[in-house]
């Protein structure tokens with residue numbers, strides 16, 4: 590390591606991590622993995638049962654975590670949830686913008702309501718979250734943001750223009766925030782997962798078909814799992830990634846090679 594006197598910052602025990610969509614597939618895996626690194630986890634989700642279950646699992650494994658109900662399509666709900674998170678825990682060191690929705694339809698059949706909901710949850714919420722917590726993270730002089738993109742951002746999606754557009758947008762938000770916040774010691778990166786076994790793809794495709802597709806089409810011959818992706822988040826939040834910002838990192842068994 591260069592002897593330049595500059596600290597290589599990363600997650601420390603007791604740091605607060607907000608995981609949006611923490612009740613779901615990746616969100617639960619992120620919560621458990623980062624709790625095992627000593628983070629205190631604020632689980633944000635619209636689904637009370639799933640979010641509370643993640644908090645229970647975090648605590649069962651010896652970690653510290655709490656559930657906060659939020660509707661990310663509603664700016665007032667985000668503001669209230671932010672307030673209760675800070676008063677219960679503290680300002681976050683890390684935010685994982687993981688929640689997203691994917692109502693499926695071809696463009697000509699898609700309702701304006703579905704289009705707008707997708708934009709609100711998938712891209713406006715991360716923007717509002719950045720505006721809300723940015724000043725606190727800047728005051729701390731350290732922090733990490735991890736945004737969840739998708740291979741759809743670079744490949745497009747039939748019956749998913751809404752989703753693909755927001756995933757391209759979050760890659761762009763990642764780069765812009767990285768530029769604005771590097772001088773404050775805040776790193777902003779994106780994870781670009783491939784198809785993984787969670788409720789999201791299962792909403793459109795039976796599990797057996799997902800495995801069969803991955804076996805023949807994925808270079809590694811298998812689908813991804815939330816734990817595969819949680820390992821990348823553990824790296825991005827750690828001091829090992831201290832010189833890394835503005836990047837989109839794909840993790841997909843080689844299915845889509847980015848860039």
Ligand SMILES: NC(=O)c1ccc[n+]([C@@H]2O[C@H](COP(=O)([O-])OP(=O)(O)OC[C@H]3O[C@@H](n4cnc5c(N)ncnc54)[C@H](O)[C@@H]3O)[C@@H](O)[C@H]2O)c1
Nearest residue numbers: 610612613614615635660661688689737739784785787789
């Ligand atoms: N699973 C995959 O194959 C895959 C592939 C590429 C990218 N991704 C991305 O990874 C992230 C996580 O995906 P996942 O598969 O775990 O999703 P998931 O559908 O299993 O979980 C999403 C979570 O977000 C929550 N949520 C939805 N709307 C909300 C709202 N309005 N307010 C608050 N919470 C809300 C849900 O309740 C759920 O717990 C997403 O951003 C997704 O786009 C997933």
